[in-house]
Amino acid sequence: AQSVTQPDIHITVSEGASLELRCNYSYGATPYLFWYVQSPGQGLQLLLKYFSGDTLVQGIKGFEAEFKRSQSSFNLRKPSVHWSDAAEYFCAVAKTGGFKTIFGAGTRLFVKA
Amino acid sequence: EPEVTQTPSHQVTQMGQEVILRCVPISNHLYFYWYRQILGQKVEFLVSFYNNEISEKSEIFDDQFSVERPDGSNFTLKIRSTKLEDSAMYFCASSEDRGAGEQYFGPGTRLTVT
Numbered sequence A: 001a002q003s004v005t006q007p008d009i010h011i012t013v014s015e016g017a018s019l020e021l022r023c024n025y026s027y028g029a030t031p032y033l034f035w036y037v038q039s040p041g042q043g044l045q046l047l048l049k050y051f052s053g054d055t056l057v058q059g060i061k062g063f064e065a066e067f068k069r070s071q072s073s074f075n076l077r078k079p080s081v082h083w084s085d086a087a088e089y090f091c092a093v094a095k096t097g098g099f100k101t102i103f104g105a106g107t108r109l110f111v112k113a
Numbered sequence B: 001e002p003e004v005t006q007t008p009s010h011q012v013t014q015m016g017q018e019v020i021l022r023c024v025p026i027s028n029h030l031y032f033y034w035y036r037q038i039l040g041q042k043v044e045f046l047v048s049f050y051n052n053e054i055s056e057k058s059e060i061f062d063d064q065f066s067v068e069r070p071d072g073s074n075f076t077l078k079i080r081s082t083k084l085e086d087s088a089m090y091f092c093a094s095s096e097d098r099g100a101g102e103q104y105f106g107p108g109t110r111l112t113v114t
Helices: none
Strands: A003-005 A010-014 A019-021 A024-026 A032-038 A045-050 A056-058 A064-068 A073-078 A087-094 A101-103 A107-112 B005-007 B010-013 B019-024 B031-037 B043-050 B053-057 B065-068 B075-079 B088-095 B109-113
Touching: A003 A087, A003 A101, A010 A019, A019 A107, A024 A073, A032 A064, A032 A073, A045 A056, A045 A064, A045 A073, A073 A087, A101 B043, B005 B088, B010 B019, B019 B031, B019 B088, B019 B109, B043 B065, B043 B075, B075 B088
Parallel strands: A010 A107, B010 B109
Antiparallel strands: A003 A024, A019 A073, A032 A045, A032 A087, A056 A064, A064 A073, A087 A101, A087 A107, B005 B019, B019 B075, B031 B043, B031 B088, B043 B053, B065 B075, B088 B109
């Protein structure tokens, strides 16, 4: 069965510092991989997605993620965090040709001045 | 940019009552989904819907739940005889393609069962 693990429940970084949020997935083949962001009381906004091809994908708001098949990972990165990036971040996986998206438990990002 | 809309944004109901949550997917999308997020927990898949029938559902989606596309624009989730544990944020999503398609999420309906 597919699963997604986000090892960090919460992370605190200083504004301007770099960020990496970890995500590991379990799936028998190459899945579709996503990162979503959720601000308090808001819906889910897609940051970026990986389907195939270049393993480094660029997303909105300056985020990028790298797919590493050997590590079953899809970590999210940002070189310089802004206070407005404080939110909950969800890694997700979808089965090729399937319907549902499986979400990780989320990582809450706190940004300190 | 087209977006998925959901109404109401917040619904309060008494235990045992029926509720209908409404969604308007993006107009050219063919696949529709409901997810829920209990406060403080992960987002969970409930059901997917295509061509006027359920294409996949989770173990959460039991006989208490039903989905319908009553017309060409709306997609609804009905919860019969609500329970306290149904309190959650319910997200509707739609996609143009199956699986490979990016799912666009609505803002959610917060359901509170008292």
